[in-house]
Amino acid sequence: MTEKEELVIKARNGDNLAFQILIEDEQDALYRFAFIYVRNETDAIDIYQQTVCKALTSIHTLKEPAYFSSWLTRILINVAIAFLNKRNKTVLIEQTDLEKIEDPNQPKVEEQMDLLQVLGELDDKYKTVLLLRYYQDYQVKQIAEMLNCPEGTVKTNIRRGLKVLKNALKGAYVDD
Template identity: 45%
Template sequence: MEHDLDRVKRAIGGDRYALQELLHAEKSKLYRMAFAYVRNEDEAVEIFQQTVLKCIESIHQLKKPEYFSTWLTRICINESLSVKRKGKRLNLMIELLKQPGHQDFSGTLAHGMDVKGALEALPDKYKTALMLRFYQDLSIQDIANVLDCPIGTVKTNIHRGLSSLKSKLKGVYEDESGKRFN
């Protein structure tokens, strides 16, 4: 989400009203991100609150105002992963959007296995990359900025995550022609 750079600069300079407006514009995205990680309303609200608190405490450290939204998303991801590390239940819900060259997993269940269960079995780096790409609809470049890693790493994590999902779900979902995907 593009923000008025002047407003971001004012927030960095200490204008609490400008920061409040920026956070208001981001609140639903941050809440959805947190909820996708924990699938628990109370925990998602707590993660959102911690994200806002950390933002307020450290907005003055933001070096590039044009990356405000990416910076804030990264704080939310870190808070969500922190909840997981503390032993909280992680239960991702992600809807894979149709993307050329990738299987659409929106078909019917054949053997009781579901996408959610397959996602839970993925390593965090794959879950996070897939979630940012398909749930938040971020570009590869934006994901690299959020995760502070090279574009090639993001592409690799998305590809490996989708490949892993495909192999875990092999034979469970059928494509539109009725063939099971390989």
């Protein structure tokens, strides 16, 4: 059993410090994921906070400690989609907001703006699978389990989402 799994078991049994340690490990990835969904710093923070609150109140329902990250990501996806459905309006990407989430290991913000803009315009089913696959590095099987759908559906949504991205970015970039 890994150290993370032991922390999950402790958190499931009511150890708030263990839960805090687990959340701190996931914090950056969750925030970035939320930001990609809503493209607004304040809203991303709200989604992150709602995710943590829901996770804290329902940690006892997590059956398999090894799936903590997947479980937490699924909560975030549900919170983000509910938030977007409630708000149901278009948000423009602000240059200053993008600079705040810039990862030094990633390309510069200017290079990501077109991709983020197009990602933000995708249907939720395509956006979710693409973010899970390419931003969170989940395998197709893990995504299928997380979303409770067949692997074939996940593969189809990834393929269709990539096709939409390619067509949307075709005018801006020369195909390799």
